[in-house]
Amino acid sequence: MERYRIVFSGSGGQGVITSAIILAEAAVLHENLTAVQSQVYGAEARGGSTRSDVIISDSEIYFPKVTQPNVLVCLTQEAYNKFSGIIRPGGLLITDAKYVEITKKVDARQREIPMYEAVMEKIGKPIVFNICMLGVFIGMTELVKPESVMSVLERRIPKGFLELNRHALQLGMDLTEGVRR
Amino acid sequence: MTENIKFVQGNEACVEGALYAGLDFFAGYPITPSTEVAEQMSVQLPKIGGSFLQMEDEIASLCAIIGASLTGHKVMTATSGPGFSLMQEALGYAVMAEIPCVIVNVQRGGPSTGNPTHVAQGDVNQARWGTHGDHAIVALTASNHQDVFAVTVEAFNIAETYRTPVILLFDEVIGHMRERLVIPEPGEIPLVERLRTSVKEGVDYHPYLPREDGRLPMSDFGSVHRYNVTGLYHDMWGFPSDNPKIVHGLSRHLMDKIENNAHQIAMVKEYYLEDAEQILISYGASARSALHVVVSRRNRGEQLGLLELQTLWPFPAEIVRDRCRNARSVTVVEMNKGQILEQVKHAVEAPERVFLANRVDGVLINPTDIRNFLRVIQGRGI
Amino acid sequence: MAVKDFLRERFFPHLWCPGCGHGTVLNGLVRAIEELGIRKSDIVMVSGIGCSSRISGYLDFHTLHTIHGRALAFATGVKMSRPKLNLIVPMGDGDALAIGGNHFIHACRRNIDITAIVMNNRIYGMTGGQYSPLSGYGAAATTAPYSNIDHTFDVVELSKAAGATFVARTTSYHPKEITKYIKKAIQHKGFSVVEIMSQCPTYFGRKNKIGGAVEMLEYMKDQTTPIDSKAKAENPDLIERGIFVEKELPEYCEEYEKVIERAKGGA
Numbered sequence: 065m066e067r068y069r070i071v072f073s074g075s076g077g078q079g080v081i082t083s084a085i086i087l088a089e090a091a092v093l094h095e096n097l098t099a100v101q102s103q104v105y106g107a108e109a110r111g112g113s114t115r116s117d118v119i120i121s122d123s124e125i126y127f128p129k130v131t132q133p134n135v136l137v138c139l140t141q142e143a144y145n146k147f148s149g150i151i152r153p154g155g156l157l158i159t160d161a162k163y164v165e166i167t168k169k170v171d172a173r174q175r176e177i178p179m180y181e182a183v184m185e186k187i188g189k190p191i192v193f194n195i196c197m198l199g200v201f202i203g204m205t206e207l208v209k210p211e212s213v214m215s216v217l218e219r220r221i222p223k224g225f226l227e228l229n230r231h232a233l234q235l236g237m238d239l240t241e242g243v244r245r
Numbered sequence: 246m247t248e249n250i251k252f253v254q255g256n257e258a259c260v261e262g263a264l265y266a267g268l269d270f271f272a273g274y275p276i277t278p279s280t281e282v283a284e285q286m287s288v289q290l291p292k293i294g295g296s297f298l299q300m301e302d303e304i305a306s307l308c309a310i311i312g313a314s315l316t317g318h319k320v321m322t323a324t325s326g327p328g329f330s331l332m333q334e335a336l337g338y339a340v341m342a343e344i345p346c347v348i349v350n351v352q353r354g355g356p357s358t359g360n361p362t363h364v365a366q367g368d369v370n371q372a373r374w375g376t377h378g379d380h381a382i383v384a385l386t387a388s389n390h391q392d393v394f395a396v397t398v399e400a401f402n403i404a405e406t407y408r409t410p411v412i413l414l415f416d417e418v419i420g421h422m423r424e425r426l427v428i429p430e431p432g433e434i435p436l437v438e439r440l441r442t443s444v445k446e447g448v449d450y451h452p453y454l455p456r457e458d459g460r461l462p463m464s465d466f467g468s469v470h471r472y473n474v475t476g477l478y479h480d481m482w483g484f485p486s487d488n489p490k491i492v493h494g495l496s497r498h499l500m501d502k503i504e505n506n507a508h509q510i511a512m513v514k515e516y517y518l519e520d521a522e523q524i525l526i527s528y529g530a531s532a533r534s535a536l537h538v539v540v541s542r543r544n545r546g547e548q549l550g551l552l553e554l555q556t557l558w559p560f561p562a563e564i565v566r567d568r569c570r571n572a573r574s575v576t577v578v579e580m581n582k583g584q585i586l587e588q589v590k591h592a593v594e595a596p597e598r599v600f601l602a603n604r605v606d607g608v609l610i611n612p613t614d615i616r617n618f619l620r621v622i623q624g625r626g627i
Numbered sequence: 628m629a630v631k632d633f634l635r636e637r638f639f640p641h642l643w644c645p646g647c648g649h650g651t652v653l654n655g656l657v658r659a660i661e662e663l664g665i666r667k668s669d670i671v672m673v674s675g676i677g678c679s680s681r682i683s684g685y686l687d688f689h690t691l692h693t694i695h696g697r698a699l700a701f702a703t704g705v706k707m708s709r710p711k712l713n714l715i716v717p718m719g720d721g722d723a724l725a726i727g728g729n730h731f732i733h734a735c736r737r738n739i740d741i742t743a744i745v746m747n748n749r750i751y752g753m754t755g756g757q758y759s760p761l762s763g764y765g766a767a768a769t770t771a772p773y774s775n776i777d778h779t780f781d782v783v784e785l786s787k788a789a790g791a792t793f794v795a796r797t798t799s800y801h802p803k804e805i806t807k808y809i810k811k812a813i814q815h816k817g818f819s820v821v822e823i824m825s826q827c828p829t830y831f832g833r834k835n836k837i838g839g840a841v842e843m844l845e846y847m848k849d850q851t852t853p854i855d856s857k858a859k860a861e862n863p864d865l866i867e868r869g870i871f872v873e874k875e876l877p878e879y880c881e882e883y884e885k886v887i888e889r890a891k892g893g894a
Contacts, residue, residue, distance in 0.1 A: 270707070272704060288890075291883075291886050291887045291889070296707050298707055301700075301730060304697060306700075308703075311704060312691070312702060312705035312708070313705065316708040316712075317708075318708050334694055334697075335697065338694050466689040467671070467689065469668060471687055472690075473691075474691045474692065475684075475692035476692070476694055484638070485684065485692075
C-alpha cells in the first residue's frame with residue numbers, strides 16, 4: 065500500500081489529537097497495519113493551534129514525524145494558515161467549510177466539508193465534531209474500516225456515548241458521498 | 246485483536262516493562278515529558294497491590310524508592326532533566342550504598358527549564374557524571390516501544406544483578422509517540438530476582454562482602470539481619486569507615502563491578518554493518534531517522550550501516566572499535582553537541598574519520614538532515 | 628531486654644562531645660523502646676546527616692544513615708513498602724528544618740505513621756558551629772559573627788500547622804519526659820514529632836557565652852515550663868513543654884490500602 069502521512073490540525077480542545085490516536089489505534093489493532101502517532105506539544109491545554117501526525121503503512125515506520133502530509137485536515141483558519149503550505153503537492157486537504165476560508169495558492173485537492181454545521185444540525189453536540197471529521201477522513205481515504213474505529217471507541221469511551229459517536233462517524237462518512245476524492 | 250497487543254506511548258511501554266519485570270513500588274513527581282509514566286503507575290500499581298507515591302519533589306522521590314528497595318521491592322522513579330538534576334544527590338547514595346533501583350529520564354531540552362515539551366539527548370554526560378565522585382553507572386536507551394519495554398526489563402535485571410541504580414535515558418519523541426507494543430508472555434524474557442542472603446539468624450551477615458562471583462546477597466529491612474546502610478565509605482557490615490584500605494577497596498569495587506562487566510551489560514543493534522563503508526552510530530529517537538536513511542540508501546545499493554547503541558554507559562567501546570574498524574567514515578547521529586561523539590572518537594582507531602550529525606533545536610533530527618551531513622562528509626573526500 | 632542490648636557497643640564511646648545533650652536523647656529513646664517491648668527487628672531507624680544522625684549507628688535496629696535533610700523521604704519509602712515496621716527518624720534542627728524542611732512539612736501533611744525526633748541544639752555542630760534555622764535572632768555563630776538576623780521557627784507551631792497528629796516538646800534536662808513522649812509518639816498512629824531541646828556546649832554554649840553543659844541544662848530548666856502552667860501565665864517568654872497535639876486522623880498507609888481496594892474494585 066501507499067504510505068499515508070497524515071496531519072490533523074485545529075485548535076486545542078477540538079479533539080484532533082484524540083481522533084488521530086483513534087485512527088492510528090484502529091489501523092494497528094484492527095487492520096494489522098503499522099502506525100505511528102505523535103503530536104506537537106505546547107504549554108497550553110486549550111486554544112492555540114494544535115497538530116497531530118499519523119503515519120500508516122504496511123511496513124516498518126522509522127522516522128515518526130510527518131514533514132509533507134499527503135492528507136491534511138484543518139479545522140480552524142489558524143491551523144490552515146499555519147499548515148496548508150506543508151502539504152505534499154497533489155495531496156488531499158480537507159477543511160471545515162464554516163471555520164476555514166481556503167485560498168487558491170495551495171497545490172492540493174482541497175475539499176471543503178460542512179462538518180461543524182452538520183454536527184450541530186443533525187446531532188447538536190459539538191463534542192463529536194472530531195469523530196465526524198474522522199468519518200469524513202475514512203470516507204475520503206477508505207484507509208480503515210468504520211467498524212475498526214468503532215472497536216477502538218468501544219474500549220475508550222463509556223457505553224452511554226457510543227451511539228452518539230457512531231452517529232457522528234456515519235454522518236462524516238455520509239458527507240463525503242458525491243465528493244470527488 | 247489479542248489483549249497483549251497495545252497501541253501506546255513510549256512512556257506507557259516503559260511502565261509495562263517495569264510491571265513485567267516485577268516492579269511494585271514507584272515514587273515520582275510530575276514533569277514533562279515523563280508525566281505519563283507516573284500517571285500510568287498510579288492507575289496500574291494499586292490494582293496489583295503495589296505502591297504509588299507522589300512525593301514533594303524529585304529528591305524525595307528517589308529517596309523513597311531507595312527506602313522501598315531496602316525492604317525488598319523492585320522500585321522505579323521517572324523524571325526529566327530538571328528533576329534528574331535534583332536526583333543526583335540520592336543517585337550517588339544509591340551507588341555508594343549499592344541499592345537496586347531504576348531511574349527513568351525522559352529527556353527534554355536543557356539546561357535549566359530549557360525546552361520542556363521538545364526532544365533532546367543532552368543528558369548523556371549528566372547520567373554518567375552528574376553525581377559527584379568517582380563511580381560507575383549504567384544507562385540504557387531505546388528507539389522503539391518494543392525495545393523500550395525490553396530495556397526496561399533489562400534495567401531491573403542489571404539493577405538486581407549488580408546492586409546498582411540503572412538509568413533509562415529516553416527522550417521526548419520516544420516517550421510521547423504512540424506505536425504498537427506486544428507484551429511478551431510471562432517467562433519470555435528472563436527476570437533476575439533479588440538475591441537474598443542464606444545466612445541464618447544469629448550468624449554474622451556481611452551486607453557489603455561480595456561473594457566470589459562479585460554479587461552481594463541482600464537482606465530485607467524488617468527481616469532477621471540488622472545492619473547499617475550509609476552513604477559514607479563503609480566496611481563489610483555497612484558501618485562508616487575512613488580507613489584508607491577500606492576506602493580504596495570500596496571505591497575500586499564500585500567501579501569494577503560495572504566496568505569489568507561492561508561486555509555483559511553492552512546492548513547494541515546492528516544493521517547492515519558487515520560490508521558497511523559508512524557507519525552511522527545512533528541511539529534513541531535519533532536512531533529512527535538514522536535507520537530510515539540506512540534502509541533507503543541500501544535499497545539504492547549504497548554500503549551504509551547503522552550501529553544502534555542501547556547501552557550508553559558503561560560505553561561499549563570494544564564493540565564500537567570492532568565494528569568501525571573497516572569503515573571509511575563513522576557518523577554519530579545524536580541530539581546534543583556531541584556527547585557520544587567524544588566516546589566514539591576515543592574508542593575507534595581512526596578518530597579523524599568520526600563525524601557528528603546533530604540537531605539541538607528541539608526538533609527531531611530527520612533523514613534529510615542526516616543526508617545533508619553525509620553529503621558534506623563525502624564532499625571532503627572521505 | 629536490658630537497655631544495653633539495644634546498643635552496638637563496639638562503637639562506643641560515641642563521637643559526641645563531652646556534655647552534649649544527644650546522649651541523653653539516645654538514653655531516653657532506648658528506654659522508651661525497651662518499655663514498649665518492640666522487637667529490634669521491627670524497628671527501622673532512618674537518619675540524615677549531622678551530629679544527631681549518628682545516633683542510628685549506635686543502635687541495633689535496621690539502620691539507614693542517609694543524606695542531609697532527606698531522612699523522612701527515605702523513611703516514607705520504607706514505611707509505605709512495609710507498613711508493619713516501626714519507623715523512627717532522629718534529626719537535627721538544620722537537618723529537619725533547613726535542608727529537610729520541605730520533606731518535614733510534607734511528612735506531617737501526609738500523616739504517615741513515622742516518629743520524628745528533632746534534636747534541637749540550635750546550631751550546626753558537625754561542620755563547626757554555623758547558625759541554623761533554630762538559632763534565633765541575635766544568636767552568635769561562626770557564620771553570624773555580627774549577630775544572627777534570621778528569625779527562628781517554632782518547631783511545635785510548624786508541626787501543628789503542617790498537620791502532624793502528635794506533637795510534643797521537652798528538653799535534655801527532662802530525661803523522663805523524653806522517654807514518656809517518645810513512647811507516646813511511637814504508639815501514636817500517624818505522624819508524630821517530638822522536639823527535644825538539646826545542648827551543644829562546644830559551639831552554641833561557647834559562642835553565645837552561656838557556659839558549659841551544666842549552665843545550658845540549667846537554662847533549659849529555667850526557661851521552660853509545662854503547658855498552661857502558672858509560671859507561663861506570669862512569664863510569657865517561657866518555652867512550654869508537654870504534648871501539644873494528640874489527635875486521630877486517617878493514617879497514610881491505611882488510606883493507601885483503601886486506594887488499593889478502590890482500584891481492585893474498579894478493575
